Amino acid sequence: MAVERTHWEDLPEPTRATVEKYAGRVMRAETVSDGMNSAVAMILETAFDKFFVKGLKRSYPRRWTQDMEWMIGPYVSGISPRIQWRTTEDEEWDLIGFEYIPGRHASYEPGSEDLEKLLDTMRRLGRLICPNLPLKTAESRWKTYVDKPEDLRWFVGERLLHTDYNPLNVLVSDGRALLIDWAWPTKGAGWIDPACLILRLIAGGHTPEEAEMVASGLPAWKEAPTKGLDAFFTASINMWREIAEADSAQWKAAMLKAAQDWHNYRVRA
Structure with a gap:
């Protein structure tokens, strides 16, 4: 369920004053419509600079996603927009x-030129050292969705993962692709990120074979263990079935179908 947007002029005066303390006097504010999880998502043009601002009320149940983005931001500034400030005192x-x-x-349509840009960014992410932070682990993220608990061993790893490759989370600018929305930074096996991308590519119109071909240039994908993928298929189907049953949004049903189609392709291959 998308969070209702709050515009600049609707924010309380003390909150606007706090923002201007960091950003400078606001000359122009534009609410953006893309994205579903932030009550505030806007471009602010100030006397000093231009910023993208996102956020939630402190009382919102998923406000912890702000903590995740703030925590991981300094470590991914080379492949993501840099974090500048946070209204911690508001x-x-x-x-x-x-x-x-x-x-x-980004466009995930077959043949899109954006895909190679994204793969280059994912290769750079794959070379980053996972910071020593209290990140969720892949085995804990997917533990309620695997059929056999022992299969979680395949998810264990030391790589920093983004995991949410919704095309809305990939910003294409000046010949590069930047990863945005780090609400779910995860520590785990490197092949999980390419697998998450493949699901999104299938939902975006690729066949499973085409999607795997796109990901084939990623070193981490070449290391994917067959039994680990089997566990990932099962977990993905179970997870997206639960999500689709709780919310009838078309894109969630498409993700469930993508997981099922990929599983069926791998079984036949």
Whole structure:
């Protein structure tokens, strides 16, 4: 369920004053419509600079996603927009200001030129050392969805993973692809990120074979164990079935179908 947007002029005066303390006097504010999980998502043009600002009320159940983005931001600045400030002292709203980078969301259609840009970014992510932070682990993320608990051993690893390759989370700008929305930074086996991408590619119109071909250039994908993939298919089907049954949004049903189609392809292969 998408979170209802709150515009700049609707924020409390103390919150706006706090933002301007960090960002400068706001000259223009534009609410953006893309994305579903932030009550505030806007571009602010100030006397000093331009920022993308996102956030939630402190009382919101998933406000912890702000903590995740703030925590991981300094470690992924080379492949993501840089975090600039956060309204930690505001009593009602938790807002984060990012550097503003003009661009567009990636296209996942077969043949899209955006895909090679994304793969280059994923290769760079795969070379990063996972920071010593209290990140969720892949085995804990998927533990309720595997059929056999012992299969979680395949998910264990030391790589930093993004895991949410929704095309809305990939910003294409100036010949590069940047990863945004780090709400779920995870520590786990490196092949999990390519697997998460493949699911999104299938949902975006690729056949399972085509999607695997796109990911074949990623070193981490070449290391994917067959039994680990079997566990991932099962967990993905179970997870997206639960999500689709709780919310009838078309894209969630498409993700469930993508997981099922990929599983069926691998069984036949």
